[in-house]
Amino acid sequence: MTGHNDGAKDLGERSVAALEKSLKYLAFKCEDCGDCHLPENFGYCTLGDCKKGLSNAPCGDATVAGHCGNDTEKPCVGELIYGAAGPEGRPFLRTTVHAPRDPDLCNTSSALLCVLRAASARSLSPA
Numbered sequence: 001m002t003g004h005n006d007g008a009k010d011l012g013e014r015s016v017a018a019l020e021k022s023l024k025y026l027a028f029k030c031e032d033c034g035d036c037h038l039p040e041n042f043g044y045c046t047l048g049d050c051k052k053g054l055s056n057a058p059c060g061d062a063t064v065a066g067h068c069g070n071d072t073e074k075p076c077v078g079e080l081i082y083g084a085a086g087p088e089g090r091p092f093l094r095t096t097v098h099a100p101r102d103p104d105l106c107n108t109s110s111a112l113l114c115v116l117r118a119a120s121a122r123s124l125s126p127a
Contacts, residue, residue, distance in 0.1 A: 034105030
């Protein structure tokens with residue numbers, strides 16, 4: 001049996017997801033995967049910017065000039081991430097491998113997921 005507030009909860013979640021999707025698409029060419037790597041990729045969405053949609057860029061196809069091997073008119077998103085990281089962030093990039101995206105999270109709010117994961121971790125940690 002569903003409660004009276006279930007519709008409000010769904011509306012709230014859908015509203016947050018819709019706002020997040022709109023803003024992230026405009027700002028980052030977000031493809032709404034729900035399993036976001038924007039913070040780790042210094043604001044670049046590999047799913048939206050990479051022709052191959054890879055979680056871990058670069059793939060190795062980039063030209064010497066730093067353009068995508070599949071679309072030489074576009075800069076390689078891996079090169080853009082590396083440039084945005086700067087000298088301080090490059091050691092992080094060299095040691096970080098993103099897990100494959102979870103397809104079950106597609107079209108869900110990654111911001112809400114992040115909050116829920118943080119809350120879950122806090123509730124599981126000893127006081």
